[in-house]
Amino acid sequence: MAKTSNKTTMFLSMVLILSLILGVVVKKAESAVNCDAVVGVQSGETCFSIAKAFSLSTEFFLSINPNVNCKALFVGQWLCVSGSPN
Incomplete structure (x- = not known):
């Protein structure tokens, strides 16, 4: 038994x-993100500079790029600059 x-x-x-x-x-x-537009990271850009260039708050930028590591961006990396978080 x-x-x-x-x-x-x-x-x-x-x-x-x-x-x-x-x-x-x-x-x-x-929790997938709906991304309407992306941009490739250029040399010297940061999450903050990209968010500012597209008139996005840092919080919104990070919400549509939930897996981005802002301390390790690389040239050519695609980031969402327009969309909606779910």
Whole structure:
């Protein structure tokens, strides 16, 4: 009887883990950004300078570029400059 109990516990644990993973994946898909226009980073540009050039607040710029690392921009990197965060 202990083997059945262990199998049941293991099965329920796997179902719980898969449910949590699925929940994270679905949440990420829902948080996609709608980007209407992009710009390529030029030498010497920063997140702040790009946001300013397109009359965007820093907060809005970061909301439409949620995965950008402003400390590691590189020339040619595409950044969203018009759109809407979800």
